[in-house]
Amino acid sequence: MHQTFDAALEMNLLHANQHGAQANRDRFNRWGITCLNLMSSPGSGKTQLLEKTLHAIQNDFRIAVIEGDMTTQLDAERLRQHGVPVIAINTGRSCHLDSKMVAGGLHQFENEQQPEDFDLVFVENVGNLVCPAEFEVGEHAKVALLSITEGEDKPLKYPIMFREADCLLITKTDLAPYLDVDIEAIVRNVRQLNSKTTIIPVSAKSGEGLGEWFEWVRQVVAARGGGTMADSSQGTLAASAG
């Protein structure tokens, strides 16, 4: 969040954003879609994680992606290779997605697809460990990624993200032998801020932890009443009621 020299203005901004986020969430609910918001520093591995995830679970769920980047469609193009619809949002100078931008993305989604046919939308946020945590976009759960290359102290130094996360993926664990990093210390630092978040160390390269992550996603969708593709009409009904 930027200081705007005006606390009331900041509260108005956040309040307007929350209002828009709830409107987006209402749309997801009507469509029977679960929305997960992926957030992290640049280069923590969000896109690669999404690639592995799409590959693993797109037989279970009908998936779309909302891809936030300041500029370029590089990540959107990578993800389109996996055969899912990707709505690319370029934020320009903005350091995070906000609910208004995502509302525009949902409008496009509605024009191009049948949203009721989908179970799951991943939002890949702009790479930033600070601001995305404060700007909800209508997600049902927040997923934060922290690469072990970033160091043990980051949860304490950037606490908002780690307080807000429903799931924390500690990524790039395959690099542990080459770093002076203590993964247990990362976990302890996160636990000082958030006793409830699910913490999963993962490596997209070695595959460590990915099964546990896929299972977490499945459970979140199931808990909201979302079904497998074979059972999507029932899932959609149940989710609409939620």
Add this chain to the structure above:
Amino acid sequence: MHQTFDAALEMNLLHANQHGAQANRDRFNRWGITCLNLMSSPGSGKTQLLEKTLHAIQNDFRIAVIEGDMTTQLDAERLRQHGVPVIAINTGRSCHLDSKMVAGGLHQFENEQQPEDFDLVFVENVGNLVCPAEFEVGEHAKVALLSITEGEDKPLKYPIMFREADCLLITKTDLAPYLDVDIEAIVRNVRQLNSKTTIIPVSAKSGEGLGEWFEWVRQVVAARGGGTMADSSQGTLAASAG
């Protein structure tokens, strides 16, 4: 930068910040101090680079650090071990230092030290590859760090930082054997945005490139008329005139 739903307000914010940055720069100039603003994603190695730099050049220059963090004094405490004054600024929810915060830090610096005795102030900004690039704090040069673990595409995806940088340090090169990363591609991507910036691949662990970085710092200080500690009065006078 956050979208505030009001372009005029955004311009006013940036304009007010520029005005404050120039006032800070004027103070640095009066004191004969060169100020370098270090910016990067979280965990790219700013603090470790500063530790190595203080160790290597504090016989040549009288140095102080302005340390920006959302919360904690973890980095400030690390740097104080090296025997230099460190002014810690906690930005709270703000994702970057701005010129007003740094003005407060300079006020504290002036109360606690004799600024005219110093040659060089490093500002370590909040870890964020987006917003710090737009908020000058009064620096004479901008130094960006990009860890090779973040991937080749980051200059294209976060262009503002790479356009603004006077020097780019590509960090953690010791990890290259364990990553699928092409350092030459990083350089090419930066060159699309910025033909003039000095690019130095470095590793704080192996020492690669550090000598070239120290030399870059020495030359920037010398170009502004700053001298060695043995010659500080002359350096101060020359810099004041600059």
